[in-house]
Amino acid sequence: MILCGGSGTRLWPSSRESMPKQFTRLVSEQASTFQETARRVTDGATFAKPAVLTHSDARFIVAEQLSEAGVKADILLEPERRDSAAAVAVAAVHAAKHDPQGVVMILAADHVIGDTKAFVAAARAAAIGAKAGYIMTLGIEPSAPSTAYGYIRRGSTLGEAPGAYTVERFVEKPDQGGAERLIAEGALWNSGYFLFRADVMIAELEAHAPDVLRAAKAAYEEAQRDLDFVRLDAAAFGLAPKTSIDYAVMERTAHAGVLPVSFSWSDVGTWDAVWQVLPRDGSGNALRGRVEVLDTENSLVHSEGEQVTTVVGLSDVVVVTTPDAVLVTSKANSGSVKDLVSTLRAKSYPEADAHRRMYRPWGWYQRIDIGERFQVKRIMVTPAGRLSLQKHFHRAEHWVVVKGTAEVTINDRVVLVHENEAVYLPIGSMHRLTNPGKIPLELIEVQVGSYTGEDDIIRVEDIYGR
Numbered sequence: 001m002i003l004c005g006g007s008g009t010r011l012w013p014s015s016r017e018s019m020p021k022q023f024t025r026l027v028s029e030q031a032s033t034f035q036e037t038a039r040r041v042t043d044g045a046t047f048a049k050p051a052v053l054t055h056s057d058a059r060f061i062v063a064e065q066l067s068e069a070g071v072k073a074d075i076l077l078e079p080e081r082r083d084s085a086a087a088v089a090v091a092a093v094h095a096a097k098h099d100p101q102g103v104v105m106i107l108a109a110d111h112v113i114g115d116t117k118a119f120v121a122a123a124r125a126a127a128i129g130a131k132a133g134y135i136m137t138l139g140i141e142p143s144a145p146s147t148a149y150g151y152i153r154r155g156s157t158l159g160e161a162p163g164a165y166t167v168e169r170f171v172e173k174p175d176q177g178g179a180e181r182l183i184a185e186g187a188l189w190n191s192g193y194f195l196f197r198a199d200v201m202i203a204e205l206e207a208h209a210p211d212v213l214r215a216a217k218a219a220y221e222e223a224q225r226d227l228d229f230v231r232l233d234a235a236a237f238g239l240a241p242k243t244s245i246d247y248a249v250m251e252r253t254a255h256a257g258v259l260p261v262s263f264s265w266s267d268v269g270t271w272d273a274v275w276q277v278l279p280r281d282g283s284g285n286a287l288r289g290r291v292e293v294l295d296t297e298n299s300l301v302h303s304e305g306e307q308v309t310t311v312v313g314l315s316d317v318v319v320v321t322t323p324d325a326v327l328v329t330s331k332a333n334s335g336s337v338k339d340l341v342s343t344l345r346a347k348s349y350p351e352a353d354a355h356r357r358m359y360r361p362w363g364w365y366q367r368i369d370i371g372e373r374f375q376v377k378r379i380m381v382t383p384a385g386r387l388s389l390q391k392h393f394h395r396a397e398h399w400v401v402v403k404g405t406a407e408v409t410i411n412d413r414v415v416l417v418h419e420n421e422a423v424y425l426p427i428g429s430m431h432r433l434t435n436p437g438k439i440p441l442e443l444i445e446v447q448v449g450s451y452t453g454e455d456d457i458i459r460v461e462d463i464y465g466r
Contacts, residue, residue, distance in 0.1 A: 001053060001087075001094070001104060001107065002050060002052045002107045003084065003106060004034055004053065004058065005053065005054050005055045005078055006021075006109075007020045008022065009337070009338045010270050010338045011268070011337070012325075012337050012340070013320060013322045013326075013351065014322060016351075016352070016354065017352075018353060018358055020058070021033070021110055023065060026274055027274065027277055033109060033110045034062070034065055034110070035065050035069040036112075037108070037109050037111065038065075039070075040107075040113065041105075042071060049072060050071070050073045050074075051073055051074040051076060051091070052075050053076045053087050054076075054077065054078065055077070055080075056077045056078065059075060060359070060360070061359055062075055063075060063229075074230065075228065075230065076223075077226075077230065077231045077232060078232060078237065079233075079234035079238065080234070080237065080238060081242075082215075083242045083243055083244050084192075084245040085205075085209055085240070085245045085247070085248035085249070086212055086215065086240035086242075087245075088201065089209075089212050089213050089216030090216045090219065090232065092202050092216075093217055097220075101197050101199055103130045103131060103195060103197055103198075104195065104198055104201070105123060105195045106193060106195075106245075107193060108192055111191075111267050112264075112265070112266045112267075113263060114263060114264030115263040115264065118261070118263040122259060122263070123195070125161065125162070125163060125164070126138060126161070126195045126257075126259040129158055129164050129195070130195040130196050130197055130200075133200055134158065134161070134164075134256065134257035135196040135201065135204065135249070135255055135256050136194065136257045136258065137152065137167070137191065137193060137195075137250070137256070137257070137258050137259075138191045138193040138261050139188030139189065139191065139258040139259065139261065140190075140191050140265050141189075141260055141262040142188065145176065145179035145180040146179060146189070147174060147175060147178075148269060148335070149173060150173055150189070150190040150246070151170070151171040151179075151182045151188065151189060152188045153167070153171060153182070153185065154167065154187070154258055155167060155168035161257065163260070164257050164258065164259045165257065165260070166256065166257055167250075167256035167257060169251075170250060189265075190246075191265060192267070194245070194250075200255065204255070208248060208249050209243070211240070212240050212241055212243070214239075215237060215238075215241075219234075219236040219240075220233075222236055227464070264277075269335075270334045271300055271302075271318040271327075271331065271337065274300060274302075275299075275300040275331060283298070285298070286302075287301050288301070289303030289309065290307065291303050291308070291309050293311045293312070294313070295313045296311045296313065296315065296317075297315050297316075299314060299318065299319070300317075300318045300320075301318075301320075303320075304320075304322045304323065305322060307321060309321045316331050317329065317330055318330070318331055318334050322355070323357075324356045325351045362382060363381045363382045363385050363441075364379075364380050365377045365378065366378045366379075370452070373448060373449060373452075374446065374452065375452040376444065376445070376446050376447070377445040379433075379444075379445050380440050381434075381435040382440055382441075383435055383437060383438050383441075384436075386432065386463055387433045387434070388432065388457075388459040388460070388462035388466065389409065389430060389431070389432040390431065390432070390457050390458055391429060392427060392428070392449070392458070393427070393428065393458070394427070394451035395427060395447045395448060395451065395456060396425060396426050396447070397424075397431075397446065398422060398423075398424055398425070398445070398448075399423050399425070399433070399443050399445055401417050401418060401421055401441070403439070403441065403442040404435060404439050404441035404442060405417070405418050405419075406423075406435065406441055407435070407436045408423050409432040410423070410425060410430075410431050427449060430460065
């Protein structure tokens, strides 16, 4: 079960609510961390068909990225975020439906692992302890006394699983001195990966967090099929207490085990962590996009879009530029970006959560310009993509096709619009845009009217169930 519901605000402005870090290509230029996580569990000799638990708003991004990665998975939708205890409970209930004693592995969608073979071997080894009735976790051998992670103090050897130990206790994120003492004592980083038999986790939830289990069971039993997704029941799921699986079960159970592992691992939770996993030049700089630096060292400079980002005479900094926002921080303070985003939200900055490019099940749109009584957008519709049948009360629209062919519905009329052709949609007209071709359709939309907000859309019909 891949948990895919976080928002990753510490990696703003690249990661935002509308496109969280697990779906972006922050580390690899070929795939998102979610896609790499999904591919990591495709070894049929070890893993069954994976399942993904994500927020309803991200369902089409998940489906598209799984398709791009060539991975088939069940997709379960959370109506709201209730933290990891409810997510793990749903995973256990989902697995128990197929095999009550089946072994479940909980994975985060945003982690970076350097050695897939070592990861698969660790999963197989930890599964031995899980089959014996333990709730196993993978404990990462620390590479430094980090204050960014929780720790696990191991106890006695676990006879049922070679190389594994019982868990003496879990330790919250320590200060620097505490981290150094924990490492000296042989403690491990808490990766957040868990392996357990479905029936064992259900029993532990029943004993330690019955309200969480009750809500998860009801939400799963009342779930509805929606296209290729399974929607958990909103009313039932909303009754689950908002708490972590660490607090709800792992810190209370008598059946916790840990397998130490030494493969490279990062939860890339901050820009400093991103710098640590990226390739660096001879001056220690990690550079992405259109970037030039001079007399700069040990820094991360990340540029998205067509603009050039330049840095002169700085050390140990993070500079991130996107088409609509710029972040400059020291690496040491990059963990405070989350607090910055909270400030932006409190002051109603739309950039806090929304990218200029907004993804939709049919493709995406990107604002080019906006002013009083007008807005200009670039729109891309994937082959066979179809926007909802809709109308607007406050604006008219002009569409100019620049690539591909558009099938445009205007009231009772359907017309084909080719490259370098345009169509006009009057205020109040019922209209729809479809890509009937085999290549992406791109067009420029010019909106003119007294109001151009996204909430001036009356949907009459939508194949995506919005």
